[in-house]
Amino acid sequence: MDDVIVCGGGIAGLACGVRLVAAGLDVRVLEEHDEPGGNVRTLSDRGFRMERGPHTFMASADDVFALADETGAAPDLMPALETSGVRFIVRDGRLHEAFTGPLSFIRSDLLSLRGKLDLITEPLRTTRGDESDSAARFFERRFGPEAARVLAGAFISGIYAGDPETLSAPAAFPLFWGFEKQHGGMIRGGVSLMRERRRRRRALGAAAPPRRKGLFSLRGGMGTMSRAAADVLGDRLELGAAVDAVARDGDGWRVEVGGRTLSCRRLVMAAPPHRAAPLFEPVNQRLGEVLASVTLAPVAMVHMCYEKRAAQIPDAFGFLVPRGEGFRTLGVLFPSRMFADRAPDGGDLLTGFVGGMLDRDALELDDGDLLDTVLGDLERLVGLDRRPDHVRVLRYAAAIPQLTHGHLDRMQELRDTLEGLPGMHLAGNYLRGVGLKDAVASGMAAADAVVLEAGRR
Ligand SMILES: Cc1cc2nc3c(=O)[nH]c(=O)nc-3n(C[C@H](O)[C@H](O)[C@H](O)COP(=O)(O)OP(=O)(O)OC[C@H]3O[C@@H](n4cnc5c(N)ncnc54)[C@H](O)[C@@H]3O)c2cc1C
Incomplete structure (x- = not known):
């Protein structure tokens, strides 16, 4: 019997597993994919490094820096180039620099005088x-x-x-x-x-921690963090291991995975809410219902790889498009202008986002139409009329949890229900916030709760 099984090897489950190993517990992390990290993974192709999810985290994301320390990834931390402080917002058909201080606020024509x-x-x-x-x-x-x-x-x-x-x-x-x-x-x-x-x-x-500023990632992309965590876990991380069912087993828990039955004293559910819901329904119907009620926005990412620099693109973080401006693209990031190792020398990587709650049908577009949507908007906004040399389109039917009306009450109900299920803990980016830092923090908090419960402090 394991001390702890963690279901889900996204960054929340990995952060949890790493802490549990450090506390000396026998832990097994089960991840259904053949690669660790969930959304925190980086695809490499022909010298381009394309993120599956987050591109950066902020200097204030203390838990992410702590995870880098705990996994040995700290030497790979990399601040974004200074120009990544420049961000644009689309208004009236063109890019406006977002203001960064009083002077740029006065000069900006992003807003009217009123x-x-x-x-x-x-x-x-x-x-x-x-x-x-x-x-x-x-x-x-x-x-x-x-x-x-x-x-x-x-x-x-x-x-x-x-x-x-x-x-x-x-x-x-x-x-x-x-x-x-x-x-x-x-x-x-x-x-x-x-x-x-x-x-x-x-x-x-x-004794104050080092002063950091701006945005960060890791050499080789965000996936470096997930791989470092996987290295700490070693053979305690099982890949290609999809959890099919969980059930109470005496004081502990039983987990069905690929025809095997595993037992553990404590279980951390770190799968996204829509995946955790059906696993929980037989254990506690209300828990399953509350998890199933969390809606996740659909998003498609279009990575556009240019072997030759796209001269029309400014050195900047990228741009965001408020709804109602007449563009379908939600925003475009300029990863190669933030981190030098995201494209081969002299090349560029641009990443467009389409979809979201107000444009759910966008995911029904085929890859070519998604690319044309982003390229069409780029041409109108910055005059980029060159097609990329390589393209990778990633689709997420359920990408970002929506913290809608009543979310805090529903999360309180989850916590109350868990009181009646000793040894069961939750982690993931729907619990306390949707960003990377919240996901990491939720995994660490689950680990701390397990350690406390196990009396290992
Ligand atoms: C397109 C996109 C862009 C984003 N951009 C940003 C950003 O710029 N900044 C930021 O801070 N955050 C961003 N995020 C959010 C960030 O990626 C998430 O907060 C974080 O990755 C969530 O981690 P997680 O471990 O909670 O979930 P996940 O990454 O979803 O991991 C859950 C894991 O559980 C596994 N799993 C599911 N079911 C089972 C099962 N039955 N058995 C075994 N394993 C299972 C999955 O395979 C997955 O690996 C973005 C997310 C997306 C999708």
Whole structure:
């Protein structure tokens, strides 16, 4: 009998497994694919390195840096080139640089004068929302209608590929929601957070962690992190091992995998909610129903590989497209302009995103039509009229969890239900946030809970 079985070898399951090994527990991580990492994997082809999911993480993603330390991947951490600080948002048929400070705000024509006034008078607005606020209602209340549609709209396309009307403000934007609740507004909250961080650094003195800025990835792509975690796990990670069923077994758990029956004292379910739901339904119907109620946005990624540099593309992170601007593409990243090793010398890699909650039918387009959609938008926006030399289209019918109205209550219900199922833990990016850092944090938190439960501290 294993101490712990982790079902799912995405980054959440891997982060969990690595921590459990460090705590001295017998752990087995079961992953259905023949490669570890789930969405955190990198495809290499002819010198191009194409991500299956996240391209970067922020300097503030402490848990991701901790995972790099715990897996030995830290030497491969790589800051993005300085120009990746430049981001564009599409408005009125062209790219506008997103503002980075007061001067660029004044000069920018991304918003009208009225839109800018609404934005800078945000601290004067004293209204408070209620828990049922959608992201659309929240941002409109704080920033006014124009900035909400353009800035928050771009942000929501980029993070959630979501519908601002159905995303829950407190669940999908807990930091900003907290700013309003505790400080009376976003700008006040942001200033207060910066002051608090500065105060904490001063208090820590020489013990303060290294100051980091900007965006990061790893040499060779994000998949380097997953491979490093897999190396730590060694033969405790089983690939090509799809979990078919789970059931209570005395004080522990029984797991059916490819005709084998395994037993464990504790089980961490790190599969995405729509995959975990049918496994749980026979164990606890309500748990299965709550997991099945989490909707995931469909997304297609179009990697466009150019052997010769695409001269029309600026040195930048990429651009995002708010809905309602007349373009189907959600955004295009410029990975080779962020990290030098993403394309062969003199080449370029561009990655377009299509789909999302407001354009679910996009995934029915064939690969050629998806490519033409992104290329057509690139031609209109930057004048790029050259077709790529190689293309990889990746489709996800269920990519990004949507933290919609009632999500926080549903997650509380999950936690309450788990109280009655000792030895069962959940990890994944639908629990506390949808990004890489939240997925890693959820895996680490599950591991810490298992260790505590097992009395190994
Ligand atoms: C297209 C895309 C772009 C993204 N971009 C960003 C970004 O820029 N920044 C950011 O922070 N985040 C981004 N994310 C989100 C980030 O990738 C996720 O938060 C993170 O990878 C989720 O990790 P996870 O382990 O929870 O889930 P997953 O990566 O989905 O891993 C779950 C694993 O469980 C396995 N599994 C499922 N069922 C079973 C079973 N029955 N038995 C065994 N194994 C099973 C799956 O094969 C998979 O490997 C993006 C995601 C996508 C899809």
